[in-house]
Amino acid sequence: MIADTLVQTYKVSFDDNNQEFALSGSMRPERGAEMEACIRLLETSIASIRGTFYINVKRLVRLNNVAFHALAGALLKAADERPDVKISIITSSVIGWSTKKFGTLTAKNPRIVVEEYDSEFYPGQSFLEEGGFVPVLRTQTKLTWKHERSLLPRHGLTPGVTMADICCGIGDFAVLVAKEFAPSRIVALDHSKSSLAYARQVASEFDIGGIEYIYGDAAEMLLEDGQFDFVSCRHALQIFNKPEMIVNELVRICKPGGRVYVSNEKISQCLGEPRGPSIQWTYEQLSKLFADFDMDLEFGPKSYQALQKAGLEDIRIESFMVTNRDGDAQAFADMVMAWEEMFAGGMCEKRGDDAAFVEKFRRGFEDHIAAALHPGGYAGWPVWVASGRKPL
Amino acid sequence: MDLGAAPMGAGDYAELLEFDMDMDGFASNWAYCDRVSTYFARMISHNRSDSLLYSNLFSSALNELLETVYRLHAPSGRFACSVARKGASERVTLTVPVDAQTAEFYRSAVKVLNEGDVASRYHSALFTDGPLQPNIGLLELAVDYAARFSIEPTDANAIRLIADLKLEESDT
Numbered sequence A: 001m002i003a004d005t006l007v008q009t010y011k012v013s014f015d016d017n018n019q020e021f022a023l024s025g026s027m028r029p030e031r032g033a034e035m036e037a038c039i040r041l042l043e044t045s046i047a048s049i050r051g052t053f054y055i056n057v058k059r060l061v062r063l064n065n066v067a068f069h070a071l072a073g074a075l076l077k078a079a080d081e082r083p084d085v086k087i088s089i090i091t092s093s094v095i096g097w098s099t100k101k102f103g104t105l106t107a108k109n110p111r112i113v114v115e116e117y118d119s120e121f122y123p124g125q126s127f128l129e130e131g132g133f134v135p136v137l138r139t140q141t142k143l144t145w146k147h148e149r150s151l152l153p154r155h156g157l158t159p160g161v162t163m164a165d166i167c168c169g170i171g172d173f174a175v176l177v178a179k180e181f182a183p184s185r186i187v188a189l190d191h192s193k194s195s196l197a198y199a200r201q202v203a204s205e206f207d208i209g210g211i212e213y214i215y216g217d218a219a220e221m222l223l224e225d226g227q228f229d230f231v232s233c234r235h236a237l238q239i240f241n242k243p244e245m246i247v248n249e250l251v252r253i254c255k256p257g258g259r260v261y262v263s264n265e266k267i268s269q270c271l272g273e274p275r276g277p278s279i280q281w282t283y284e285q286l287s288k289l290f291a292d293f294d295m296d297l298e299f300g301p302k303s304y305q306a307l308q309k310a311g312l313e314d315i316r317i318e319s320f321m322v323t324n325r326d327g328d329a330q331a332f333a334d335m336v337m338a339w340e341e342m343f344a345g346g347m348c349e350k351r352g353d354d355a356a357f358v359e360k361f362r363r364g365f366e367d368h369i370a371a372a373l374h375p376g377g378y379a380g381w382p383v384w385v386a387s388g389r390k391p392l
Numbered sequence B: 001m002d003l004g005a006a007p008m009g010a011g012d013y014a015e016l017l018e019f020d021m022d023m024d025g026f027a028s029n030w031a032y033c034d035r036v037s038t039y040f041a042r043m044i045s046h047n048r049s050d051s052l053l054y055s056n057l058f059s060s061a062l063n064e065l066l067e068t069v070y071r072l073h074a075p076s077g078r079f080a081c082s083v084a085r086k087g088a089s090e091r092v093t094l095t096v097p098v099d100a101q102t103a104e105f106y107r108s109a110v111k112v113l114n115e116g117d118v119a120s121r122y123h124s125a126l127f128t129d130g131p132l133q134p135n136i137g138l139l140e141l142a143v144d145y146a147a148r149f150s151i152e153p154t155d156a157n158a159i160r161l162i163a164d165l166k167l168e169e170s171d172t
């Protein structure tokens, strides 16, 4: 059924540091007049800047013609009145419609330009198989970083170390670590060429030099023994059917006295209120779904023993809960939305689940999203991190 | 409101999803356009090659159709919306209760859409001041989503508006 609880809304903000006006969410008003506050902020923002005015619509997922008409009118008027200003609209290819739609403005006034910020990252564009995974990893890392940055020093990450991030995905973690901890060397390895291409692009965009992105197989790395003070492997042991093989490799490339750091989930423990039981049911099913594909999304609490068995000492384990109350409820909701698409969409189909199951399965995700966006709701995703020292 | 998947075919199109409700019920809440289009988009997109992208595009297209119906219809009667699939195409069929005036709107709108030069019509409609033309959503679908429209009378009190959409290059 149609979820009444799903909050449909949009956000408008202006960051005067970056001269960036940002629109996100869903804008489908019935009448142009409903756009008044947004248009007024747009006008005062443009009036306050010099040079280039940026309009970020990367996360504007829906926009009807009523809203576009109002925005277009205000932008064309502003461009007319301020011949000294260039208006740059930043879209995302992930959204699908926005580059074309905003592109119509350039024909009306060439000082309004549209840039698709991620188009170069996707050579095969949107139909690239792994492309759908990128936004999920993005959001996950953004949300976990809030917690991880403060606990990493307890697990051996200190400025100046040499580190390797194995199964780095799109490389956001490496970039964040580079900024925060300034290691002397970072190697980031993954088995997905497109993720690495994306990672390289991001690093160069943010002018973060010195991260070596390597294509490789974590179970059989071409890296030499004993090179790194800190070896991380995040959200990845849980997707291998033989995690011990990977752990052995992590230990092998770690220097004696250095630390191996892993993070994993126990997905059945995701929670939320209201509608706790529906949410719980879905995440228990999600855990089973992964198990049917030989992946153990319950691995988190097992990581202590996995590190112990690999011969590490001084093992430390702790957990944290990513929640909608961490400061970005929408990001939490976006993450769950993406999970729903990947798991209830692609994976259930592969397993051959029937429509009734998928519908109920989806409902738990929907309820988790609703809990995250609910004014009184609470939604959580627990993560376990563990590290151990390689004996001298 | 009834929502259900019915297996009945429309030619070689396989029906995926259908809903119907009283027109006055549908027209009582603007948010229905958004909710119905988003719900449909999610339900039908999972087996497209990029499901998130597909769902975004489909929701945008269907929403414009629903907003058009929301504004232009006879006050009472049954409103139905169904989606059927053939390979890469999606067929949206809207059964809309009409009176003489709204029937004429849909007939002439579809005629215009099939006359060509829709892109310039659409763009000039988008950038004119004042209230939007009521056919703006149909124009957008024809231009940005390469929709092909046809219209069939059902009985004196309703029309059936059919939009064929192809939102991704090939079926995988």
Ligand SMILES: C[S@@+](CC[C@H](N)C(=O)[O-])C[C@H]1O[C@@H](n2cnc3c(N)ncnc32)[C@H](O)[C@@H]1O
Residues within 6 Å of the ligand: A137, A138, A140, A141, A166, A167, A168, A169, A170, A173, A189, A190, A191, A192, A195, A216, A217, A218, A219, A233, A234, A235, A236, A239
């Ligand atoms: C769930 S993602 C986690 C990515 C990243 N660490 C993060 O937290 O965002 C798992 C990653 O493991 C990578 N992977 C899968 N098999 C691999 C292998 N054999 N060797 C290296 N990486 C692999 C995938 O390409 C994917 O990027």
